[in-house]
Amino acid sequence: MTNEFVLEAITREFPDSVISSSEPYGMLTIEVKKEDIKKIIHYLKDSTLEINFLTDICGIHYPETPAKELGVIYHLHNMMTNFRLRLKVFMTREDIEVDSLTDLYSGANWMERETYDFYGIKFRGHPDLRVILNMEDLGYHPMLKEYRLEDGTRTDKDDSMFGR
Known part of the structure; x- marks a missing residue:
């Protein structure tokens, strides 16, 4: 199974869902569109592609891009052919909800x-969504890039020792 084959299969089944594709480091x-992510993953799992293992789900925050400020990244894996796939969905800060898997x-x-x-990304249909x-x-949600990395009120730290 190749990247081209899987991309072609997804674009054939969901022609309006794919926004962009790339192959960083060969993966x-x-x-894809946020509203289609569950349908696409369901297709990948139940089709002949047999991408049947969910390796990871994680979030990402790009505060400098308001139209795609928050995102969810899905890593999927076909254990038989050792094929790996990464799917991304992005959303605005006002609509931070995606379907649960x-x-x-x-x-x-x-x-x-x-x-x-x-x-702070909500998963619609999750049976027990809590911290x-x-x-x-x-x-607050600590991975959002809204907070200073250092406490500006600290007096016990000499910045000259850190090359600043």
Whole structure:
């Protein structure tokens, strides 16, 4: 199975869903429309492509790109042919919700909870979407690039020792 073959199969089944594709480091990476991600992954799992293992779900935040500020990245794997695929969906800050994959992959449960916990991305249809690693009363999502990396009020740190 090749990147070209899988990309052609996806674009044939979902001609209006594929936004862009690339092959960084040889891995097929496809950006698709957010509303079609579950249908595409369901197709990949149940078709002859047999991409049947969900390796990872993670979030990403690009604050300098308001139209694609938040995203969810899915890594999928065909264990028989060792074919790997990356799917990406992006959304605005006002509409941070995407369909849950827990009914397709039981392992998606904790991955989606972690993504919600760190990025605030909601997964529609998730059976128990709540924080998993942070404290429940934290009040923010720590992986969003909205906070300073360092505390500007610290007086115990001499920046000249760090080359600044």
